[in-house]
Amino acid sequence: MTRSSLLQDAARRAARYLDGLGSRPVAPRPEALARLAALDTPMPAGPVDPAAVLAQLDELVGPATMAMAGPRFFGFVIGGALPVTVAANWLATAWDQNAALATVTPGVAQVEAVALRWLVDLFGLPDSTEGAFVTGATMANFTALAAARHRVLTRAGWPVEAEGLFGAPPITVIVGEEAHPTLLKSLGLLGLGRRRLVRVPVDGQGRMRADRLPRIGGPTILCLQAGNLNTGAFDPLAELCAPAHAAGAWVHVDGAFGLWARASAQLAPLATGLELADSWATDAHKWLNVPYDSGIAFVREPGVLPAAMAISAEYLPAGDGARNPADFTPELSRRARGVDVWAALASLGTSGIAEMLERNCRGARRFAAGLAAAGHEILNDVVLNQVLVSFGTPEVTERVIAAVQADGTCWCGRTEWQGRTALRISVCSWATTDADVELSLEALLRSAGATRDPGAPTPARTARR
Numbered sequence: 001m002t003r004s005s006l007l008q009d010a011a012r013r014a015a016r017y018l019d020g021l022g023s024r025p026v027a028p029r030p031e032a033l034a035r036l037a038a039l040d041t042p043m044p045a046g047p048v049d050p051a052a053v054l055a056q057l058d059e060l061v062g063p064a065t066m067a068m069a070g071p072r073f074f075g076f077v078i079g080g081a082l083p084v085t086v087a088a089n090w091l092a093t094a095w096d097q098n099a100a101l102a103t104v105t106p107g108v109a110q111v112e113a114v115a116l117r118w119l120v121d122l123f124g125l126p127d128s129t130e131g132a133f134v135t136g137a138t139m140a141n142f143t144a145l146a147a148a149r150h151r152v153l154t155r156a157g158w159p160v161e162a163e164g165l166f167g168a169p170p171i172t173v174i175v176g177e178e179a180h181p182t183l184l185k186s187l188g189l190l191g192l193g194r195r196r197l198v199r200v201p202v203d204g205q206g207r208m209r210a211d212r213l214p215r216i217g218g219p220t221i222l223c224l225q226a227g228n229l230n231t232g233a234f235d236p237l238a239e240l241c242a243p244a245h246a247a248g249a250w251v252h253v254d255g256a257f258g259l260w261a262r263a264s265a266q267l268a269p270l271a272t273g274l275e276l277a278d279s280w281a282t283d284a285h286k287w288l289n290v291p292y293d294s295g296i297a298f299v300r301e302p303g304v305l306p307a308a309m310a311i312s313a314e315y316l317p318a319g320d321g322a323r324n325p326a327d328f329t330p331e332l333s334r335r336a337r338g339v340d341v342w343a344a345l346a347s348l349g350t351s352g353i354a355e356m357l358e359r360n361c362r363g364a365r366r367f368a369a370g371l372a373a374a375g376h377e378i379l380n381d382v383v384l385n386q387v388l389v390s391f392g393t394p395e396v397t398e399r400v401i402a403a404v405q406a407d408g409t410c411w412c413g414r415t416e417w418q419g420r421t422a423l424r425i426s427v428c429s430w431a432t433t434d435a436d437v438e439l440s441l442e443a444l445l446r447s448a449g450a451t452r453d454p455g456a457p458t459p460a461r462t463a464r465r
């Protein structure tokens with residue numbers, strides 16, 4: 001098979017896969033999982049026809065995938081991939097650029113620089129803001145917090161990149177009780193500790209309580225959150241930034257999906273004061289709907305991100321005035337993941353992005369209204385794209401979750417919210433239409449009905465639907 005026909009075969013197979021997602025069960029069927037055993041062979045001793053290799057992937061692995069790219073996957077908070085971003089990703093993969101150095105790979109360096117500028121505008125961040133394309137919000141938090149560590153220790157006279165943390169002045173790191181576990185992991189990777197933190201209590205929606213912010217003194221990093229992974233709630237950013245800055249702290253915001261609220265006039269009030277922070281982390285593979293893996297770190301003060309990340313070596317050309325991506329990222333060699341982001345932004349435009357975000361939030365509100373009308377308890381204020389629903393006791397809720405997943409119309413996961421077991425619905429795919437929400441709502445109500453405790457009183461829903 002020629003290179004061209006191999007690539008066309010891949011495109012045909014991928015298109016067929018994607019076209020089939022709306023009509024297959026969201027979770028893979030047990031038969032498909034059983035067939036995975038066929039992959040468990042010794043490694044071939046010699047070359048195999050690439051066309052046969054591709055066919056094996058398509059035929060064995062494709063059916064065993066979770067339909068995350070489809071319209072009715074509501075697990076975690078992850079979204080799908082816009083067709084234009086899949087296509088752009090293929091093209092960029094074919095280019096095979098090592099996107100580290102602007103003078104060596106000028107085309108993709110320019111695309112990434114433009115995409116970053118567009119994002120800074122879209123989120124309403126200060127014009128001075130610099131950014132980096134990384135693998136996800138975990139690494140975006142890591143990258144931004146490395147800049148924070150640099151800044152607060154430099155102010156204390158400590159060159160942390162050179163000397164490490166041995167003998168350094170201590171840094172106070174303040175997080176909310178609801179900080180994402182990956183934020184804690186990033187802090188651990190930076191030597192700041194996963195446990196050695198000051199934890200601030202949160203309210204019933206998971207928002208950091210401004211009245212419980214401790215007194216700040218000495219080198220301090222305050223980590224806030226825009227978009228709680230369960231409720232979608234935002235910390236009161238403006239209220240917390242002001243006292244933190246007055247005391248000289250660095251303020252970082254984990255906005256893995258919540259940062260996107262700034263791209264919609266309707267949702268932006270949730271993130272009032274976001275622009276006051278010093279650094280931000282977000283994901284593109286969540287709500288912007290680009291392929292994995294894609295996150296972005298932003299730092300307000302120019303020069304601080306490169307101070308933490310840049311390397312130099314004789315064989316590496318300097319940027320000659322252009323932005324050298326490797327000066328901003330943990331990685332040296334790196335795929336040009338900003339190309340996918342640029343393609344999403346260029347094809348949706350600001351109004352297209354707002355429409356996608358608002359449609360998803362409308363879907364979340366519809367889920368909540370439909371479930372509440374049937375007598376089920378919604379555990380959160382549905383302010384964004386997240387819905388938490390309890391179907392009664394933890395056991396009943398677990399049974400409904402299992403029934404929903406087996407039904408296959410849609411897929412939702414479980415979570416614990418402030419001591420309650422809940423089914424979590426996260427609406428963040430470009431592909432989800434209002435009709436998909438209705439179909440999925442019916443499946444949820446059907447599953448809840450089928451698993452009702454026979455002793456329980458019949459809720460109002462039978463009369464209503």
Ligand SMILES: *Cc1c(COP(=O)(O)O)cnc(C)c1O
Pocket residue numbers: 077135136137138139180182183225227228229254255256257283295
């Ligand atoms: C998803 C998420 C993360 C981690 O993002 P990855 O892309 O999985 O690394 C961090 N913080 C919040 C609030 C998230 O929702």
